[in-house]
Amino acid sequence: MTQQQTLDRLAKYIDSLMETSSAENPAWNMERVRGGNHPNRWNYVDGCMITALLALYDITKDRKYLDFCDSFMGFFVQEDGTVNTYSPENFNLDNIAPGRTLFTLYDLTGKEKYRRALDTIRSQLDNHPRTADNSFWHKDIYVQQVWLDGLFMAQPFYMEYEARYNGCKGCQDSYQQFLTVEKRMKDPKTGLYFHGYDSTKKIFWADPETGLSQNFWLRAIGWFTLALTDTMERMPASMAEEKKNLQRILKDLIDALLPWQHESGMFYQVVNRPDVEGNYLETSGTMLIACGILKGVRLGLLPEEYRKYGEKAFYGTADHYLTATEDGELKLGGICLVAGLGGGSGSGSTRRNGTVEYYLSEPVVENEAKGVAPMLMTYTELIR
Numbered sequence: 001m002t003q004q005q006t007l008d009r010l011a012k013y014i015d016s017l018m019e020t021s022s023a024e025n026p027a028w029n030m031e032r033v034r035g036g037n038h039p040n041r042w043n044y045v046d047g048c049m050i051t052a053l054l055a056l057y058d059i060t061k062d063r064k065y066l067d068f069c070d071s072f073m074g075f076f077v078q079e080d081g082t083v084n085t086y087s088p089e090n091f092n093l094d095n096i097a098p099g100r101t102l103f104t105l106y107d108l109t110g111k112e113k114y115r116r117a118l119d120t121i122r123s124q125l126d127n128h129p130r131t132a133d134n135s136f137w138h139k140d141i142y143v144q145q146v147w148l149d150g151l152f153m154a155q156p157f158y159m160e161y162e163a164r165y166n167g168c169k170g171c172q173d174s175y176q177q178f179l180t181v182e183k184r185m186k187d188p189k190t191g192l193y194f195h196g197y198d199s200t201k202k203i204f205w206a207d208p209e210t211g212l213s214q215n216f217w218l219r220a221i222g223w224f225t226l227a228l229t230d231t232m233e234r235m236p237a238s239m240a241e242e243k244k245n246l247q248r249i250l251k252d253l254i255d256a257l258l259p260w261q262h263e264s265g266m267f268y269q270v271v272n273r274p275d276v277e278g279n280y281l282e283t284s285g286t287m288l289i290a291c292g293i294l295k296g297v298r299l300g301l302l303p304e305e306y307r308k309y310g311e312k313a314f315y316g317t318a319d320h321y322l323t324a325t326e327d328g329e330l331k332l333g334g335i336c337l338v339a340g341l342g343g344g345s346g347s348g349s350t351r352r353n354g355t356v357e358y359y360l361s362e363p364v365v366e367n368e369a370k371g372v373a374p375m376l377m378t379y380t381e382l383i384r
Helices: 003-019 030-034 043-059 063-076 099-109 112-127 148-167 171-183 218-236 237-260 284-298 305-321 356-361 371-382
Strands: 143-147 196-200 321-326 330-332
Touching: 003 043, 003 148, 003 305, 003 321, 003 330, 003 371, 030 356, 043 063, 043 099, 043 371, 063 099, 099 148, 112 148, 112 284, 112 330, 143 148, 143 171, 148 171, 148 218, 171 196, 171 218, 218 237, 218 284, 218 371, 237 305, 284 305, 284 371, 305 321, 330 371
Parallel strands: none
Antiparallel strands: 143 196, 321 330
């Protein structure tokens, strides 16, 4: 398949997803489908999909994308700025992420409810629990834990809100949380980042000396990659030196990842263990890294010659996992449904222990937004 055929196929896939989705019933949420199609809630995976579609609107100016996004997010956001099914007091960083779309929707539609909802979501961070070195806990239920995922979920929103509406008061706080992650979670041997860190060093999955989880989970590193580019994109001009430092962290991370890029362009579910039976080339993390590389190049954060690595990851994933059935229905496979640390099937469960075997035990699915959204986000970087 040629590159243009791949892009044409993906454009068709996007249209089919929009035609079969609404805020009440998004076709791309396989967790919800497998869980019995319970009522949809405010969530980060929808937020990523809407982010990609808003980028498509920015590129194409095709009104269908903006109208869909306005209808989708408008379903949740009320005139007084409250957000259906969202409560700041739940202290879940995942729920900050979809708030990013509201900056764009407010700019494009002028609807004051979006501006009010930005304040509602920002209020969560005022009292969000923190570790001793001032990083946000990933969730209230994950006491004293920092996960790479959380940087993507919270920091681009935090940086943009502070720069736009709060006189940059929290911008340094946001920046410092990246430095803390580099200090605490980067492996000095490989340059890769561990999935989680427990500041108490007592949770069952953590090393008792470092507090770190055991392995390098691809999607977590992907979230962190895009967190860096997205946050730098929103940094005020006054933070030029801080931006250079995050730029260094980004380049160092990509340089650490590239030795593990498979000849297909993809990366493995457990990044540095291609030798383990059952390890597989995974879509969502590969696409997050591809998007981070391509966006980094576009924004001047990475050297131009890195573009080829992002393109190779995108087209390699499309060749490997974007397929069509006999009746022409498109599907995207190779997507890890979910993975985490602790919790699981009960509050006392130790199944999610951060071992290689654990990461390979989670279901692999098709058409799930955790893979679809990063692919669409990467697509928007390619067609710019």
